[in-house]
Amino acid sequence: MTFGYILSICTFASIYAILILGLNILTGYTKQVSLGHAAFFAIGAYAQALLVTKAGLTFWSALPLSIVLSMAIGIVMGLPSLRVSDDFLVLTTIGLNFIVMGITEYFDFFGGAMGIIGINVPSFMGHPLGTTGYFVVTLIFLMLAIYISYFFSKTWGRLAMEATGEDEQAAQALGINTALYKIYAFALSSAFTGLAGALWAHSIGSLFPRNFSFEMSVLFLSMLVFGGLGTIKGAIFGAFFLYLLPECFRFIESYRMLVYGALLTVIVILQPNGMLGRGGLLDGCFFKLKKRGTETQGISKIG
């Protein structure tokens, strides 16, 4: 295990953390379970790759464009959520995943089954970024994503989304435009996921349709549920933990996915709210110190 290897693993983990933060807005807040998030990921990645390789833009100028593009397509792909909900929406998102995969595989414009190759590492101020530089860039984007998520979780929008997720009719009775907030969740979520996709395209260098399979979507949802649905720290923890777990099992090479699958099942059965969710094993482990202080203060006041 060289230093460069560890750095690139951490780069991928940070990218997945950005994605899971996006999924958290959709699935954690509005409770619209998405099993097709690999499709949104693919859109970001392909948009960035095409803008860089075919249109000749640089990393920095293509990035905002691909985020906006993923957001626009995300809104369109979110429209079915106005008509179907619950399990039907889950199946629709699975369907969207396969359709996006099929389209990227079939049309030559997207490289077909041969994929898009030769997406180079971006440069900054004329200097090409190495592994370390790119890691720093992803880390900055991760910080930005955390900040936006945190900021959003303090706004009225998050409350409206959670109300929509809990009980749509009750939320409507309170005067919340549930249709708007559902689409809003899709838009925000796909913007985050598009950003993750764009960053991923540059760090992996080549894209193939099979990178965005349904199994990936299952992995993404597992990461979020594992960490704790509806929590920011849970999303980040889940992404890092489940991405790094198979890497930690490298020493039992051929058994690692078996162990991974079994462990995922066992943990989800034992911790259905996620490790950092309410009542989870690690609930209150991170960033809770200050709050605990106020809690005891409140109790002493009542007492």
Next chain:
Amino acid sequence: MLQLLVDAFVLGCSYALMAVGLNMVYGLLRIIHVAHAALYTLGAYVGLYCLYHLSQSLWLSLTLGAVFPALVGALMYRIIYSPVLSAPRYVALIAGAGVFIASQEFYRLIAGPYPYPFNAQFKFLSISSSHLNVTETQMLIITFMMCAFLCLYLIINNTNLGLMWRACTQDMELAASSGININLIIAINFIIGSALAGSAGVLMALYRNSVFPTMGAMVSYKAFVVVVLGGFGSIPGAAIAGILLALAESLLGMVPFFNLPRDAIAFLVMVLVLMFKPKGLFGR
């Protein structure tokens, strides 16, 4: 053309056999049972083992290939699904997905990643003429599917067990308070669904003449499509939708400028149906 329809029909039978198990589980527990695919592959491997080590008879391998997954399916419910029934439903989904990943790796470790041929010798009806050729395997699959669905239909509509099953699908708590042993009904539900999945595995292994660890994946995704098209919880719907889907895939694949991959076509059909008929074609 007729040949194409027959081939599509056989494929549709395999989708329907897979979908009915998923549909039964969904009808009772409202769980999207991803691990169903693991039972399909398990059936194929058990059948293969019988064929190589026990006897040359296809019938024995078909029987064991149905019985063994049925037991595993019931165990799966006891160990994996029953603890998470009170949790949100995506938890059961992820638990099932974990089992599915682990099972694929398990088969790979036990049997190796390479496809095995599944050539069993057996006698059955077949049709061969100048413009239509239905092989023995195809006949067997069609007959099996017909018989299985007829039996299931009779059990559900004409027996006490079927009555209890229908009561459970309508209201689990009310059924329990009327003295129905729900756990038994759910277990039987899993046994029947898994047995059908396992036998579908053996039959498709025979049809395609290969068994490999990831053979269950695509079929089970297609089975989701069939469940949606047929309407959640509707068993005749699953049979008809399975065949319709296979026909749609084959026919749409022939339209020029529209030859997307088959899987994409299936899901495109599903999304379109959901948009216009959100309860499925035959849903209540």
